[in-house]
Amino acid sequence: MNGYVLASYSITALTLILYGFYLNRKRKSLSEGPESNTS
């Protein structure tokens, strides 16, 4: 694997994983209480 390939896969994986975590966290905070902020 060369640098270009590693960079492409790393950026994609990191972005999608962080976005997935963000959505799950937001979903949990909204499910827990009415005082939680909205998007």
Add this chain to the structure above:
Amino acid sequence: MAGFSRLGALERRVERTGTSLSWLLAALLVAYVWLVVGAPIDSVQGPIQKILYLHPPLAYGAYLGFIATGLGGVLYLWRGSEAFDRMAIAGAEVGLIFCTLMMVTGPIWAKGTWGTWWSWDPRLTVTLLLWFTYLAYLLLRSFAEPGARAARFAAVYGIVGVVLIPLNYYVIEIFEARSMHPDNLERGSLGDGMGMPFLVANLTFFVAFVYLLARRWEVENLAARAALRESEEGDRK
């Protein structure tokens, strides 16, 4: 708030779908990594050709997101339920993330093969236009006062925006010789041993897309419910 009573069952199904998809996604990711690492090295491009298992699946995910926005717009105008408007927002956001990643991985691949990060090639130019169209959609949704008028305008905008998808896909065939971008993939156009990794790559990114779309729609529904609860409490005080 319209949409909660009539679509409650659908929303619950979306929530369950998201949970079960996470397991399928984990299994597919293992197969994806294994197949991509073991895929043959292209004799012309070398290892950089492995971006093939990343860049087109991201493009298809972007298309699906923007189609979800158009479909959500059609259903909102037809049925009048805000849940469909929220699906349109979710589609635009997830689609824009896939589109952004496609526009990051594409130039990386271009630098390694064409020797340049960007060229004003017809496919690249239309992709940039597509990206700006949905970025503008999301900016419109975040700045406009929420309500039926903004939702109706956004629905029409989202439906019109879908026109860019076939244009983006077929632009290479329209401009033929003026495009640096390779032709659209057809059956048999991949080398030996590349078909299965490409198929699993598309399946993995499709499941990842559906998972993220379901989660994003759920967040939008929960946020709308919280806002409704807040306004009801405010009215009681």
